[in-house]
Amino acid sequence: MNNEQLKARILSFEPSAEITEGLQYLTATIASDKLYALARNLRQSNDTAFDYLFCLTGMDYGDSLGVIYYLESTILNHQLVLKTVCPDKEKPVLDTVCDIWKTAEFLEREVFDLLGINFNNHPDMRRIFLDEEWVGYPLRKDYSDNNTIVR
Amino acid sequence: MAEFIQDIQQDEYLINMGPQHPSTHGVLRLVLSLKGETVMSVQPHCGYIHRGIEKMCERLTYPQIIHLTDRLDYLSAHINNHAVCMAVEGAMGVEIPERVKYIRTIMDELARIASHQLWWCSFGMDLGALTAFFYGLRDREPILDIFEESTGGRLIQSYYTPGGLMKDIHPGFQKRVKDFIKYFRKKIHEYDTLLSGNVIMMERTKGIGKLSKEDAISFGVTGPSGRGSGFACDVRKHHPYAAYDKVEFNEVLRAEGDSFARYSVRMDEMKESMNIIEQLIDNIPEGDFAVKMKPVIKLPEGEYYQRVEAARGEFGVFIHSKGEKYPYRFKLRSPNFSNLSALHTIAHGQKIADLVAIGASLDYVIPDIDR
Numbered sequence: 001m002n003n004e005q006l007k008a009r010i011l012s013f014e015p016s017a018e019i020t021e022g023l024q025y026l027t028a029t030i031a032s033d034k035l036y037a038l039a040r041n042l043r044q045s046n047d048t049a050f051d052y053l054f055c056l057t058g059m060d061y062g063d064s065l066g067v068i069y070y071l072e073s074t075i076l077n078h079q080l081v082l083k084t085v086c087p088d089k090e091k092p093v094l095d096t097v098c099d100i101w102k103t104a105e106f107l108e109r110e111v112f113d114l115l116g117i118n119f120n121n122h123p124d125m126r127r128i129f130l131d132e133e134w135v136g137y138p139l140r141k142d143y144s145d146n147n148t149i150v151r
Numbered sequence: 152m153a154e155f156i157q158d159i160q161q162d163e164y165l166i167n168m169g170p171q172h173p174s175t176h177g178v179l180r181l182v183l184s185l186k187g188e189t190v191m192s193v194q195p196h197c198g199y200i201h202r203g204i205e206k207m208c209e210r211l212t213y214p215q216i217i218h219l220t221d222r223l224d225y226l227s228a229h230i231n232n233h234a235v236c237m238a239v240e241g242a243m244g245v246e247i248p249e250r251v252k253y254i255r256t257i258m259d260e261l262a263r264i265a266s267h268q269l270w271w272c273s274f275g276m277d278l279g280a281l282t283a284f285f286y287g288l289r290d291r292e293p294i295l296d297i298f299e300e301s302t303g304g305r306l307i308q309s310y311y312t313p314g315g316l317m318k319d320i321h322p323g324f325q326k327r328v329k330d331f332i333k334y335f336r337k338k339i340h341e342y343d344t345l346l347s348g349n350v351i352m353m354e355r356t357k358g359i360g361k362l363s364k365e366d367a368i369s370f371g372v373t374g375p376s377g378r379g380s381g382f383a384c385d386v387r388k389h390h391p392y393a394a395y396d397k398v399e400f401n402e403v404l405r406a407e408g409d410s411f412a413r414y415s416v417r418m419d420e421m422k423e424s425m426n427i428i429e430q431l432i433d434n435i436p437e438g439d440f441a442v443k444m445k446p447v448i449k450l451p452e453g454e455y456y457q458r459v460e461a462a463r464g465e466f467g468v469f470i471h472s473k474g475e476k477y478p479y480r481f482k483l484r485s486p487n488f489s490n491l492s493a494l495h496t497i498a499h500g501q502k503i504a505d506l507v508a509i510g511a512s513l514d515y516v517i518p519d520i521d522r
Contacts (some may be wrong), residue, residue: 023453034240051368052384055456057482070467072458074368074383084432103371107491114205129521138206139480148203 001047001078009048010080013041025070027081035084036095042071042080043100049073050080053101058111060141061085065092065117086117096122114139163191170199174277174507177517181494181506188502193495197488201521208481213239213313213448216481220468221307223485224519226266227462229258232311233281234468237392239313242450242472249394249401250438251315253431253510257328258298258310259459260424264335265294266462266481267375269415270514274414275346277511278355283346290338291332297324313448315441328432332425339421347418356410360497360509363408369498371489374464376513379413381406386460398430410505410512417514447476463487463514487519 001009003026004131007019010028017038018029030038042050055070066085072078086092096119097102108119109128119125127134136143169180178199184192204223208216213235220235221228233255240247268291275283287316295305301321302308310317321327346352362372367380377384385402387395406411450472458467464486471480490513497513498506 012512024456053371054458054465055469055482055484057469057484059471059480068454068469070469077389101371102366102369102496103489103492106488110488129201138203 001076006048006078006080009045010038010042013039013045022081025081027083029083029085032086032094035082036097037140039069039082039097039100042082044145047076049075051075051101053097053103053107056104056107056111058115058117058139060115060139062141064089065115065140067094067111067117069097092117093120094118095120098122113137116140153201162186165320168506170196174510175517176273176510179515179517179520182205183503183506185503188504190498190501190503190506193498193506195491195494197491197521198396199521200518202452202518203377204522209477209479212476213450213478216268216478217312218309218347220483221309222518223483223522224292224461224463224466224487224516224518225306227262227270227466228307229255229310229467230459230461232309233393234457234459234461234466236311236313237459238455238468238470239448239450241457242453242455242470243313243448245311245314245442245444247315247442248438248440249436251440252393253435254316254320255311256398256439257363257431257435259393259430260386260427261294261297261328263462264424265291266420267421268294268438270417270462270511271342271346274511277507280346280349280350280352283342286338286341286345290335293334295326297327297331300324300327312441312446315439317441320435323354325432325435328428332429335421336425339418342418345417353411355505355508356414358409358411359505360410360501360512361408362493362497364406366443366493366496367408370493372464372493373489374461374486375403375416376413376490377464378403379405379416379512380408384465386458386465390458392459394431398427400427410508413512413514449474449476458484461486464490483522485519485522487517487522488513491515491520 010017014034020027042048050071050073052072052074054072057068059066064085069082071080109116113127113129163184166183168183169175170178182194182195183190204219204433217232220231223231245349254291270308272284299305301324302310362380364381367377367382373384388402400423403416405416452474455470467484469482473479498509
């Protein structure tokens with residue numbers, strides 16, 4: 001599918017999606033409560049068939065936290081970037097996509113560990129790199145640690 | 152951990168494999184739940200060498216970051232740096248000279264061969280074939296010498312820089328590379344006669360540790376491990392960069408998905424890498440080895456993503472820039488981290504001794520997992 005067709009298809013799944021032509025990939029920004037349904041549709045529908053999540057990254061935008069999903073279809077060979085933002089920075093919560101793409105289980109644990117975003121329905125929401133007793137989320141912009149971070 | 156202990160059944164027991172265990176090739180701790188000798192579940196515990204490289208990069212300029220990405224998957228140091236350099240060059244809109252592209256491609260492939268050689272060493276050693284270890288290290292030495300001569304580094308080179316290379320190649324580079332390929336084409340037969348056809352080795356790898364193609368895609372298992380399951384994921388083929396669109400090579404695929412398939416993909420990839428180098432080595436164009444970049448590189452605002460094929464799979468660099476000399480967010484997609492996430496699925500129901508062979512066939516490098 002080319003970008004135009006893909007755009008139309010995403011809008012047919014979710015009319016509220018905001019779609020921009022990014023520098024490299026088509027980018028769809030979507031509200032956090034609509035994300036799971038759209039992701040499942042993109043995975044299951046035969047004409048989109050996004051079966052490979054090649055990157056999942058958490059973001060601290062300063063006033064909000066979000067997650068970016070890089071998707072590819074190994075069958076149709078097209079790519080898409082999904083973006084979402086947690087509505088509440090104090091209690092950031094998103095729905096997990098690890099039942100759609102299994103690789104998300106570890107990647108979401110990493111985001112939880114370093115940015116403190118909780119994922120609903122995740123089977124094993126624990127820290128992955130840091131100790132269970134670690135206080136704070138190091139990749140957040142307001143994280144401070146006088147011993148290890150030199151300003 | 153506490154919840155996990157409650158999950159296990161009465162007749163299962165837990166053992167720790169690692170963090171100090173020879174077959175994990177670094178500090179990786181696997182908590183195994185066993186029923187007799189059968190592995191019921193594998194819980195990887197990462198983070199023993201988590202250095203916070205992504206956080207550190209937020210306070211480093213782009214030319215400085217090169218020296219940290221070396222230290223992720225140190226066996227494909229060149230290739231990791233290639234991803235960062237291309238991300239920066241792409242964002243700046245810099246067109247790099249053909250000469251640089253050729254040299255980078257050759258260096259990448261040399262790194263891939265060296266990495267697969269070391270994997271072959273440790274694969275043999277994990278299965279008890281110590282001779283393999285000496286053979287592999289013997290043949291890896293000439294590549295390290297080539298690296299040393301041109302870059303000054305043996306394991307970690309920091310040779311690429313945004314805009315080109317740190318230094319031009321040594322005048323004897325082409326001859327030494329050609330000598331090495333001539334030498335290694337003979338020696339790789341020894342690998343096959345020593346290990347590939349060995350009965351014990353086949354008994355321990357054929358049909359062991361199966362990963363289906365669907366699972367490989369879903370878990371994002373890339374590189375030789377993914378291609379052993381039939382997942383066509385070679386970034387060099389599907390999204391060509393540098394000089395890969397100018398060379399002919401096959402994407403090595405196996406359908407079986409077991410440990411032996413992953414083994415044979417790597418063996419064939421070494422031969423493919425030699426083919427790639429041979430097509431390029433005599434045709435390195437004349438020209439500059441770097442373009443002049445601004446002393447302070449400031450990426451325009453935006454998000455950039457660059458994928459490359461490292462020795463263990465797809466390596467990705469994500470940069471979110473706010474127009475400053477430091478990246479606002481720097482994310483590394485490391486192949487080993489995704490490959491590790493499939494370990495439970497692969498090892499479930501296998502014998503504990505086979506877990507060592509599975510781990511060897513997945514070929515993980517721990518600093519790349521922990522970052």
